[in-house]
Amino acid sequence: MAAEHADARLTRLLALISYLSDHPGVPVPEVAAHFGVSEAQVLSDVNLLWVSGTPGYLPDDLIDFSYDAYESGVLTLTDSRGMHRPLRLGAIEAIALLAAVRSIEQMPGVPGQSAVTSVAAKLAAAAGEAAAAASAVDVRLARPAVAAHLERLRTAIQDGRAVHLRYVSGADVVTDRDVDPGALLHDGERWYLRAWCHRAQEIRHFRLDRVLAVTVLESTAEHPELAGPDVAASAEPVLAGTDLEVSLEIAARARWIAESLPVESVEELVGGWLRVRLRVVTETWVRSLVLGLGADVRRVEPQWLADAVADAAVGALAAYERLA
């Protein structure tokens, strides 16, 4: 286990004293589940509390537990050294939680919306002055129209069922595939499904706005653990494999490419232009990107890709003339 920050542990130690003061005789596993930590961690915390107290640190100065109860795996606090009162929220803690709850409030498909609204109000009341600062942090979630997919996939995840997806890739290719859905992720802009794809035989992220149809299957998901919460440790969906390296010279206005795509390197050029190198999965994808950038790209490498982009543009202009 990575070393825990002292502030996190101190917070939990104080929280444990409050919690155990209110709940005498709680089994260790229940305490662990309540705080979302391992039983070993709870025991280690209790052993630390047992030797803590007021200066002097004689037996009567220390926090104390019932030893008999402890021997049978149950925690009963017998002396809290006056630390039983719950600690208030720090300003940045209140801001981080309140801004997060207000973000969730905007998420479509969050069940029990009333709990989201009520907990926001309770937090604001408990936070006092910090609540005013929290309103200075504002998360504006995009709301793509994917509510029907979202609901169906959520149910499938809860029921442990496999689903059939009809999906269109960024290269405009439609595929059918069976997947074991693991989690629905929202990054503030889009929804993604993380799933074990039977066709690719690996974990894939599917953009919900590119899902054309969802059918819940009779079969149960075989690999739900491969897409479960442990994998969720990665902050952002991984969207790209990496086969083809390209280099683009882009205008300052297209700086978002350097900021939001997984670029290999960024070089500042004269006049605010940038040279970015990035690895991409398919030629089709990067060709679409460059076409959309228009005059904000002035140079593309390799040369064959530049030619392919130009050919596609010439072909499109001809189509416009034919339809005019």
Next chain:
Amino acid sequence: MDPAERLLDLVIALTHAERRMTKSQIRAQVNGYDRTSSPEAFERMFERDKDTLRELGIPLVTDTAAAHADDIGYRIDTDGYELPPINLTPAEVGVLSLAAQLWSDASLSGPASRGLTKLRAVGPAPEPDATAGLTLRLRAPEAAFESVLGALTQRSAVTFTYRAASTGEVRRRIVEPWRLVNQRRAWYLIGFDRDREAPRAFRLSRIEGRVRTTGAAGVVSPPESFDAGTVLAGAAREQGTARLALLPDRGAALRARASAPAAPLADRDVLEVPYDDTEALADELAGYAEAVVVLGPESLREAVLRRLRAAATLGGRS
């Protein structure tokens, strides 16, 4: 010794101090400080620990004895220590558990999970299924976030070096901060630009170097209400309904968003797709090249043609 053990003993000692504890008393009496090798090592450790306690919301107050101005004492204000009563339901604790996972980096996820721990101490067990399967993860804010947030809470102006996206120009800005906004996976500061004398949005990733406060605290008063969306967009974005002619079997993602099918044109399917940003849709549509032709409106058609004409000059053969 675990630093958390020393911190806990410090909190307990300062809570129980008859009136206050001086630094020398702390060093002599509190478990963990007695092992520091030198006065300097003690000073450094104690300064860090004071910051930690304050960040956790523990009301550490200094108390200077009347007779000796340089004799600083510390205590914990027990009246300000306690969390006000907050009666959480199991569903609400479930929401808080989801909320604590929202931030993907330490600068906000650490504080959020500490907050959750404190609330768990007084709350019931969470309702397990309240948020199962859903995860909201926001991109970590840039380093500038913390300084800007600090300036926002003390209502002071900030100054920083900024690279403008439209021109690439790098300039020093003085801004009265109003709000930090996350939109489309990016963080922005919205505030009043003193040079331009107008509200502006600044993408945090384009701030170069440090953000410093300038002038007095308490001078910035954000307007009661303002439309963050308008400031972010720069100008109002153009909405509309696109009429598109698609080659058969192409543009499945567009077809999924179509509001109404229309009569076909030559060998193409015609459909209508609503949009809220002409330029963003033009980026997407130009990417389809000849598979998608814009029939209207004219502003969208022209935006796509502009992109295609520029791209047509990229090749070596032209």
